[in-house]
Amino acid sequence: MVVSYPVMEHFYTIQGEGRYTGYPAYFIRLGGCDVGCVWCDVKDSWDADKHPKMSVTELLNEVKKTPSKIVVITGGEPAMHDLSPLVDALKSEGFRAHIETSGAHPISGQLDWVCLSPKKFKAPLKEALALANEFKVVVFHPSDIEWASKFLKDLPIHCELFLQPEWSKAEIVLPLIIDFVKSNPNWKISLQTHKFLNIP
Ligand code: SF4
Numbered sequence: 582m583v584v585s586y587p588v589m590e591h592f593y594t595i596q597g598e599g600r601y602t603g604y605p606a607y608f609i610r611l612g613g614c615d616v617g618c619v620w621c622d623v624k625d626s627w628d629a630d631k632h633p634k635m636s637v638t639e640l641l642n643e644v645k646k647t648p649s650k651i652v653v654i655t656g657g658e659p660a661m662h663d664l665s666p667l668v669d670a671l672k673s674e675g676f677r678a679h680i681e682t683s684g685a686h687p688i689s690g691q692l693d694w695v696c697l698s699p700k701k702f703k704a705p706l707k708e709a710l711a712l713a714n715e716f717k718v719v720v721f722h723p724s725d726i727e728w729a730s731k732f733l734k735d736l737p738i739h740c741e742l743f744l745q746p747e748w749s750k751a752e753i754v755l756p757l758i759i760d761f762v763k764s765n766p767n768w769k770i771s772l773q774t775h776k777f778l779n780i781p
Contacts, residue, residue, distance in 0.1 A: 583636050583637075583638075584636065584637050584663075584666040584667070585634040585635055585636045585637070585639075586609075586611050586634060586635060586637075586640070586662055586667065587611060587612035587613060587629040587630070587631075587632035587633070587634055588609065588610065588611060588612065588632055588633060588634070588635045588640070589610045589611065589612045589623070589625065589626045589631075589632045589656075589657065590608075590610045591607070591608065591609045591610065591635075591640065591643055591644075592607070592608055592781055593605070593606075593607050593608075593647040593649055594606065594608060594775065594780050594781050595774075595775065595778065595780055596651070596653065596775075597773055597774045597775025597776070597778065597780070598717065598743075598745060598771050598772070598773055598774070598775070599696055599715050599717045599741075599743055599745075599771050600694075600696070600714070600715045600741050600743070601651065601653075601679070601694070602771070602772075602774055603774070604651055605648075605649055605650075605651070606649060606651040606652065606653045606679070607643075607644045607647055607649040607651070607652045607653070607676075608652075608653045608655060608781075609640060609644075609652060609653070609654050609655070609667075610623070610626060610655050610656060610657060611626075611629075611632075611654065611655070611656045611657045611659045611661075611662060612626050612627075612628065612629040612630075612631060612632035612656070612657050613626070613627070613628075613629030613656065613657050613658060613661045613662065614626055614627045614656055614657040614658040614661070615627075615658065615661070615685075615703065616658055616683050616685055616700050616702050616703045617702045617703065618700050618701075618702050619702070620719075620721055620747055620749070622748075623656075623657070626656055626657035627657070629657070629661075637666050637667050637670045638670075640667065640670075641670050641671065641674060644671070644674075644676065645674065649676070650675075650676060650677060651676065651677045651679060652671050652676045652677065652678055652679065653679045653680070653681060654667065654668075654678065654679065654680045654681070655680070655681040656681075656682075658682065658683055658685060658686060659680055659681070659682055660680070660682045660683075660684070660685070660686040660687065660688050660689070660709070661686050662689075663689050663690075664680070664688075664689045664690035664692075665689050665690045665691075667690070668689075668690030668691060668692055669690070669691070672691065672693075677693040677694065678690065678691075678692050678693050678694075679692065679693060679694040679695075679696065680692050680694070680695055680696065681696045681698065682695070682696070682697055682698070682709065683697070683698060683699060683700045683703065683705060684697045684698075684699055684705030684706055684709035684710055684713070685700070685703040685704065685705060685706065685709075686706070686709070687706065687708060687709065688708075688709050688712055692712075694714050694715065695709075695712045695713050695714050695715070696713070696714070696715040696717055697709060697710060697712070697713035697715070697716055697717070698716075698717045698718065698719060699716075699718065699729075699732060701725075701728070705732070707735050710732060710735040710736055711735065711736075711737065712737075713736055713737065713740050714737075714739075714740060714741065715740065715741045715743065716729075716732065716736055716740050716741070716742050716743065717743040717744075717745055717771055718743070718744055718745065719745050719746075719747050720744055720745065720746050720747060720750070720754045720757075720758055721747040721750055721754070722750070722754070723753070723754060723757050725754075726744060726754075726757060726758065726761050729742075729744060741769070742767055742768045742769065743768065743769050743770065743771035744758045744761065744762065744768055744769075744770060744771065745770070745771040745772065745773065746758055746772070748773055748776060758770055
């Protein structure tokens with residue numbers, strides 16, 4: 582059976598956020614999301630049916646046209662799909678398979694890196710939090726900083742912790758994030774560096 586996924590876009594760029602900031606990476610943005618963040622900047626991704634389907638082989642062939650070593654599966658909410666066939670195919674060709682997810686759905690596939698970015702609009706599952714290598718909270722409102730800390734008990738001990746100002750609110754929340762991280766050195770700051778670099 583040919584496995585395929587709704588693909589909104591796929592492109593080779595530089596990872597702008599979180600632990601792998603600055604690494605070249607191939608992004609596969611899958612369609613479909615039921616989380617509903619008010620500040621979502623990829624609302625076009627929400628309806629999976631709007632996006633053409635690509636088979637695992639087609640996606641793999643596109644990735645192989647680049648020298649990328651890392652493939653980031655994002656969305657939308659990529660965990661709404663069974664990612665095992667895609668992840669298996671990527672890994673069998675030697676790529677690192679990363680995911681960026683809200684954690685609102687069970688995570689499938691033997692991923693090399695799980696970046697879990699929880700959203701207030703649909704809570705992350707405990708089983709998803711337990712798989713996080715990286716926990717990245719987008720701070721839209723000052724209260725989000727305190728909210729982020731409530732998940733610590735469900736995260737693996739070596740999970741890397743990031744607070745990231747939402748782009749349009751950075752002027753208000755960044756000074757608060759700086760103070761918080763200086764007082765709570767387990768956390769780090771993530772910035773959307775791709776926006777400074779003017780790349781996708
Ligand atoms: Fe948008 Fe991501 Fe929130 Fe879905 S989880 S609504 S794609 S920001």
